[in-house]
Amino acid sequence: MASSTRNKKNKDKTKKAQKSGGKGALKKKDRRLNRKNADRLDLYQRSVNSPDNDVDFLTEQFEILRGRPLRHLREDFCGTAALAAEFLKRHPENTAEGFDLDPEPIEWGKQRNFSKLEGWPERMTFHLADVRNPADKRPDLTCAQNFSYWCFKTRAELLAYFQSVYADLAPDGAFVVDLYGGPEALHELEEERDIDDGAFTYVWDQQEYQPGTGNYKTAIHFRFRDGSEWENAFEYDWRFWNLCELRDLLFEAGFGEVRPYFEGTDEDDDEDGNGVFEYDEVGENCEAWLGYLISLKGPRSNEIGKR
Ligand SMILES: C[S@@+](CC[C@H](N)C(=O)[O-])C[C@H]1O[C@@H](n2cnc3c(N)ncnc32)[C@H](O)[C@@H]1O
Numbered sequence: 001m002a003s004s005t006r007n008k009k010n011k012d013k014t015k016k017a018q019k020s021g022g023k024g025a026l027k028k029k030d031r032r033l034n035r036k037n038a039d040r041l042d043l044y045q046r047s048v049n050s051p052d053n054d055v056d057f058l059t060e061q062f063e064i065l066r067g068r069p070l071r072h073l074r075e076d077f078c079g080t081a082a083l084a085a086e087f088l089k090r091h092p093e094n095t096a097e098g099f100d101l102d103p104e105p106i107e108w109g110k111q112r113n114f115s116k117l118e119g120w121p122e123r124m125t126f127h128l129a130d131v132r133n134p135a136d137k138r139p140d141l142t143c144a145q146n147f148s149y150w151c152f153k154t155r156a157e158l159l160a161y162f163q164s165v166y167a168d169l170a171p172d173g174a175f176v177v178d179l180y181g182g183p184e185a186l187h188e189l190e191e192e193r194d195i196d197d198g199a200f201t202y203v204w205d206q207q208e209y210q211p212g213t214g215n216y217k218t219a220i221h222f223r224f225r226d227g228s229e230w231e232n233a234f235e236y237d238w239r240f241w242n243l244c245e246l247r248d249l250l251f252e253a254g255f256g257e258v259r260p261y262f263e264g265t266d267e268d269d270d271e272d273g274n275g276v277f278e279y280d281e282v283g284e285n286c287e288a289w290l291g292y293l294i295s296l297k298g299p300r301s302n303e304i305g306k307r
Pocket residue numbers: 048049076077078079080099100101102105129130131132144145146147148151
């Protein structure tokens with residue numbers, strides 16, 4: 001069953017915060033966190049990224065669908081590459097490539113996510129480049145997380161990106177994008193979430209949706225315990241793409257199978273997701289939902305094991 005939330009990110013951390021007794025458990029540094037001393041990318045990672053869950057999902061699904069372990073990952077729009085760093089930790093033979101146009105998150109990510117990983121430069125390549133460029137080595141799996149591919153606003157641009165991913169992948173490779181949908185996804189609204197025992201508040205702001213163009217403006221703000229706020233810490237100018245449009249484009253780009261996965265519902269709170277994504281061709285029309293599309297190059301998933 002699909003969930004009615006868009007808040008998969010960091011849900012586990014929110015639950016841990018509740019269990020550990022709330023604000024009393026705050027670290028000294030977090031008690032003093034405010035607009036002046038906060039690190040924008042640290043706030044982002046703590047609020048948005050959940051690399052352990054993402055890597056679990058990608059590695060498990062790849063092995064099921066392709067019948068072999070995932071060893072070379074390409075993270076498009078990688079930012080700080082938290083996901084690639086987690087992937088390297090999982091197995092000594094794992095290698096990764098990350099693509100991003102912005103040097104700031106890449107440099108920050110090298111220091112914060114990679115510097116303690118012994119020998120990481122031999123296993124990770126950062127490309128300060130557009131995602132439409134080829135990788136050094138054909139990826140087993142390419143992923144584009146946090147709706148970043150919505151920066152491509154025309155059909156022609158998004159198709160060209162999907163075609164470049166298809167051409168670049170290994171012959172039995174997979175491409176994974178995340179999805180957001182449901183009527184509430186198009187409403188202008190703000191959604192708040194307490195992060196790490198209430199150290200700060202993450203605010204997801206759906207600022208504007210234009211039905212005529214599909215233009216979709218969103219932002220992330222952070223609010224602190226001392227009343228200060230980092231307004232528009234991150235701003236996104238996207239087109240809202242729906243699942244069926246994306247599926248059509250992925251088939252057109254050459255993928256032979258495009259599989260939707262929807263998040264299940266939290267058993268204690270039916271307004272919330274449970275972080276578990278299951279294959280479902282149909283989906284459920286709830287207020288807001290999160291999902292993934294896994295697109296396969298080469299053999300169909302039901303042919304795996306017969307070869
Ligand atoms: C929403 S952030 C996502 C970062 C990361 N994927 C995550 O989940 O935390 C989008 C990133 O895409 C990068 N970006 C935007 N257009 C790009 C392009 N055409 N090629 C490569 N990177 C791009 C931006 O610099 C930014 O770091």
